[in-house]
Amino acid sequence: MTWREELRSRQFWRAMLAELLGTLVLVSAVLGASVPGPGEAPGGPLYPAVAVGVVIVALGHCFGEISGAQVNPAVTLSLLATRRLDVLRALVYIAAQCLGASLGAGALYLALPLKTTADYFINRVSFKMLLYRLLKFERHIPVFLLTCPDPLLLSSHLFFVPQVPIELNAAQALGIEVLCTFQMVFTVFSVEDQRRRESTEPGNLAIGLAHTAGVLIGARFSGASMNPARSLGPAIITGFWENHWVYWIGPVLGAVLAGVSHEFFFARSASRQKLVACLTCKDIEIVETASMTGSSLSTVTQNAMRAKQANKQENN
Numbered sequence: 001m002t003w004r005e006e007l008r009s010r011q012f013w014r015a016m017l018a019e020l021l022g023t024l025v026l027v028s029a030v031l032g033a034s035v036p037g038p039g040e041a042p043g044g045p046l047y048p049a050v051a052v053g054v055v056i057v058a059l060g061h062c063f064g065e066i067s068g069a070q071v072n073p074a075v076t077l078s079l080l081a082t083r084r085l086d087v088l089r090a091l092v093y094i095a096a097q098c099l100g101a102s103l104g105a106g107a108l109y110l111a112l113p114l115k116t117t118a119d120y121f122i123n124r125v126s127f128k129m130l131l132y133r134l135l136k137f138e139r140h141i142p143v144f145l146l147t148c149p150d151p152l153l154l155s156s157h158l159f160f161v162p163q164v165p166i167e168l169n170a171a172q173a174l175g176i177e178v179l180c181t182f183q184m185v186f187t188v189f190s191v192e193d194q195r196r197r198e199s200t201e202p203g204n205l206a207i208g209l210a211h212t213a214g215v216l217i218g219a220r221f222s223g224a225s226m227n228p229a230r231s232l233g234p235a236i237i238t239g240f241w242e243n244h245w246v247y248w249i250g251p252v253l254g255a256v257l258a259g260v261s262h263e264f265f266f267a268r269s270a271s272r273q274k275l276v277a278c279l280t281c282k283d284i285e286i287v288e289t290a291s292m293t294g295s296s297l298s299t300v301t302q303n304a305m306r307a308k309q310a311n312k313q314e315n316n
Contacts, residue, residue: 003088015067015089016096022059022071023100027230028108029055035112045219053212060204072227073097074251078185078259084192094229101233109237162223162231164243173222173243177250178257180214181226185258193267226251 006012033051056069063069070076073094079085085093164173187210191203211226218224225231231247234240 016092018063018067019093020096020100022063023097024104026071027101027104027233031108049212049215053208056211057204057208074255078255081256082259082263097229101229102236105233105237162225170243170246174246174250176218176222178254180218180224181251181254182258184210184214185255189262
C-alpha cells in the first residue's frame with residue numbers, strides 16, 4: 001500500500017487515534033499512581049509498577065487489534081528497525097504518542113492539588129541541592145527555577161519528570177534505562193512471535209508484567225521511564241529538561257537491541273537470510289516464510305508472486 005493510500009485509509013487514522021489515546025491514559029495513570037494523597041505515606045515504586053502493568057494489559061485489550069497498543073516511541077522504533085512497521089506509520093505513531101503523553105501529563109498536572117503533593121516531594125528533592133548541582137556543572141537553569149515563588153511548588157514540578165539521582169551519573173542512569181527497556185521490549189517481541197504461531201498464551205499479561213518488572217528494577221535509580229513519550233510529556237509541561245537525553249537514548253537503544261536480537265537470533269524464524277534481507281531492504285516476509293515452512297526461497301518467491309497477480313486480477 002502506497003503512502004497516499006495509507007493516508008486515505010480510515011484504519012490508519014483509527015490506529016493513530018488509538019496511539020494518542022492509549023499514551024494519554026498510560027502517562028496519566030503512571031503519574032497519578034506515583035503521587036501520595038493528602039496525609040498518605042509514600043508508596044515507593046510499588047504503586048507505579050502495579051499501575052503501569054495493569055494499564056498496559058488493559059490497553060492491549062482495547063487497542064491491540066487497532067494499532068498494536070504500542071504507546072511507546074521506543075517500541076515503535078524497534079518495530080521499524082526490524083521492518084515490522086513502515087516509516088510512515090512509525091512517524092505518525094511517534095507524533096501521536098508524544099502528543100498523547102503531553103496531554104495526559106498536562107491534564108493530571110492541572111487536576112492534582114500541587115500544594116499537597118509538594119509537602120512530600122520537598123523531602124525527596126532538595127531545592128538547594130538542585131541549584132548547587134546545576135551551578136556546579138554549569139547547566140542552564142530552567143526559567144521556572146528563577147521565577148517560581150515557592151520552593152514547595154517547585155518540588156512538585158520535579159516529580160513529574162524522571163530524574164537522575166544525585167548519587168548516580170547520567171551514564172549509570174542510561175545503563176539502567178537500556179536494561180529495563182531491553183527486557184520489556186524483548187517480551188513484546190516474544191509475545192508477538194507466539195501470536196503469529198496462534199499461541200493461546202495470555203500475551204498481554206506477560207507484557208504488563210514486563211513493564212512492572214522494569215519499574216521495580218530501575219525506578220529508584222533512573223525513574224525507569226522505558227518510554228521517551230512518558231518523559232517528554234512531563235518535561236514539556238514543567239519545563240525541566242536536565243538529562244532528558246538519557247530518557248530518549250536509553251529506551252531507544254535498549255528497544256532496538258531487544259528487537260534485533262529477538263528477530264534475528266532467538267525467534268523461530270531467525271536465520272542469516274532473514275538478517276541479510278532486512279539489511280538489503282528485501283522482502284523479509286518471503287524469507288521468514290521459507291524459514292518457517294522449510295521450503296526453498298525460490299518456491300516461496302514464486303508463490304508470493306502468483307498470489308500478488310491473483311490479487312491484482314481480483315481488484316481489476
